[in-house]
Amino acid sequence: MTSIWWIRRDLRTEDNGALGAACAEGPVVPLFVVDPIFLQHAGVPRLQFLFGTLRELDARMGGALVIRVGDPITEVVAVTQAVGAKAVFANRDFVPYGQSRDEKVAKALQSIGVHLVRADSPYVVDPGTIRKDDGTAVRVFTPFYKRWQQVPWQSAGTYEPDWLNTASMSVELPEIGMTTAILPDVGQDAAWSRWNGWSAQHLAEYKDSRNLPAVDGTSMMSPYLRFGVVHPRQLISDLPSHAGADVFRSEIAWREFYADVLFHRPDSMWKNLQAKMDVLPVDTDLAAKKRFAVWCEARTGYPIVDAGIRQMLAIGWMHNRVRMIVASFLVKDLHVPWQWGARFFMKHLVDGDIASNNHGWQWTAGTGTDASPYFRVFNPFGQSAKFDPTGDYLRQWIPEISDLDDEHIHAPWTLGMLVPKNYPAPMVDHATEREEALARYKAVSGK
DNA sequence: TTTTGAGTTGTTCGA
DNA sequence: GTCGAACAACTCAAA
Numbered sequence: 110m111t112s113i114w115w116i117r118r119d120l121r122t123e124d125n126g127a128l129g130a131a132c133a134e135g136p137v138v139p140l141f142v143v144d145p146i147f148l149q150h151a152g153v154p155r156l157q158f159l160f161g162t163l164r165e166l167d168a169r170m171g172g173a174l175v176i177r178v179g180d181p182i183t184e185v186v187a188v189t190q191a192v193g194a195k196a197v198f199a200n201r202d203f204v205p206y207g208q209s210r211d212e213k214v215a216k217a218l219q220s221i222g223v224h225l226v227r228a229d230s231p232y233v234v235d236p237g238t239i240r241k242d243d244g245t246a247v248r249v250f251t252p253f254y255k256r257w258q259q260v261p262w263q264s265a266g267t268y269e270p271d272w273l274n275t276a277s278m279s280v281e282l283p284e285i286g287m288t289t290a291i292l293p294d295v296g297q298d299a300a301w302s303r304w305n306g307w308s309a310q311h312l313a314e315y316k317d318s319r320n321l322p323a324v325d326g327t328s329m330m331s332p333y334l335r336f337g338v339v340h341p342r343q344l345i346s347d348l349p350s351h352a353g354a355d356v357f358r359s360e361i362a363w364r365e366f367y368a369d370v371l372f373h374r375p376d377s378m379w380k381n382l383q384a385k386m387d388v389l390p391v392d393t394d395l396a397a398k399k400r401f402a403v404w405c406e407a408r409t410g411y412p413i414v415d416a417g418i419r420q421m422l423a424i425g426w427m428h429n430r431v432r433m434i435v436a437s438f439l440v441k442d443l444h445v446p447w448q449w450g451a452r453f454f455m456k457h458l459v460d461g462d463i464a465s466n467n468h469g470w471q472w473t474a475g476t477g478t479d480a481s482p483y484f485r486v487f488n489p490f491g492q493s494a495k496f497d498p499t500g501d502y503l504r505q506w507i508p509e510i511s512d513l514d515d516e517h518i519h520a521p522w523t524l525g526m527l528v529p530k531n532y533p534a535p536m537v538d539h540a541t542e543r544e545e546a547l548a549r550y551k552a553v554s555g556k
Numbered sequence: 557t558t559t560t561g562a563g564t565t566g567t568t569c570g571a
Numbered sequence: 572g573t574c575g576a577a578c579a580a581c582t583c584a585a586a
Contacts, residue, residue: 485566
């Protein structure tokens with residue numbers, strides 16, 4: 110009995126519940142629908158990475174992949190009817206848009222007598238699974254993590270796909286324009302080669318080196334996790350027992366925590382999770398728009414901030430520590446809404462994931478899950494000196510200042526007359542803006 | 557129900 | 572230069 114494997118955020122052939130379930134029924138037609146809504150929002154780098162990954166996946170399946178462009182409801186139904194499939198298998202999607210889309214597709218399929226089987230998920234533990242004893246959601250990471258580690262899970266096992274080649278139904282992937290960004294290699298082999306090499310060499314030091322942007326201290330698995338080229342359970346299934354592995358496991362759990370938070374509170378995608386923070390004054394006037402533009406163009410005059418933005422524009426990825434610094438600067442030094450920064454990140458990041466990205470921003474902005482002290486304002490100079498002590502990260506991304514010594518490179522303005530002419534002066538004074546931010550946040554808690 | 561302890565990622569100031 | 576305290580108040584989780 111022919112069935113369809115509807116591919117969404119699970120671009121891999123191994124350890125894939127939906128694919129495994131489809132294989133159990135007989136020949137499989139692998140289908141990917143390019144949704145115009147996604148085309149609108151994703152930005153060229155992520156689309157390019159997605160399309161490259163799809164091509165690699167297609168080659169892996171002997172050219173059997175069916176690509177369709179259009180409304181998923183129409184396209185899934187059309188392909189189902191065309192191949193005479195009796196069931197459609199997909200892995201669950203938990204973000205708000207995916208949930209409503211899948212409901213509609215399930216209904217449309219039902220009307221032609223076909224069942225949409227939702228098998229597996231992009232997470233080790235499905236969002237919505239972990240609850241407190243009273244059944245409500247957990248909103249603090251540490252207790253979430255304790256419970257998360259107790260939840261049993263298993264891999265999807267092994268299966269032998271019998272691909273039914275109906276590629277004549279396939280259309281070309283849309284033209285998406287060009288990016289100059291140099292993106293990660295696509296495909297499962299590239300992902301596993303990176304993981305095997307990196308974990309063997311760097312996982313043991315992960316606890317500390319993950320904070321150093323000049324070092325190869327993070328796994329860079331995020332783009333592969335974003336599209337399901339690897340499943341997180343594949344990564345944690347056989348971690349060694351040492352401190353580095355423990356921290357890595359907890360980072361995987363952070364990804365699941367934010368997915369869980371968004372699942373319970375779909376409105377928190379673009380709105381403050383904490384409603385009381387709605388009264389926090391943020392600037393949205395013309396001057397704020399101009400400050401935002403300077404930040405987007407990496408001309409703030411704070412090297413660590415500009416280096417981070419440049420890294421993202423250059424390779425579609427930014428080091429986690431630097432993401433926090435860059436975000437803190439936008440929100441607390443420039444007093445701009447976190448949503449502006451979150452949208453910009455989503456446009457340029459290859460790994461852009463709505464739950465991790467937007468809740469990460471909310472964490473920085475103090476509007477999210479963390480009961481963060483309002484006085485936690487990152488000092489871009491201090492963070493730079495602490496986590497990039499040799500300045501190597503700054504030199505890599507800002508050649509204009511690469512000649513500066515280790516002491517001055519974090520804050521070129523301290524050189525007085527010797528300040529490099531082709532690098533901008535600081536756009537704002539951090540000490541002043543820090544005070545401004547503290548006053549604004551304090552006013553919220555005083556109410 | 558009440559109480560208690562704790563909460564990813566920080567900075568500054570003064571001893 | 573190093574180190575500990577202060578920076579608020581509140582919400583959440585669990586006993």
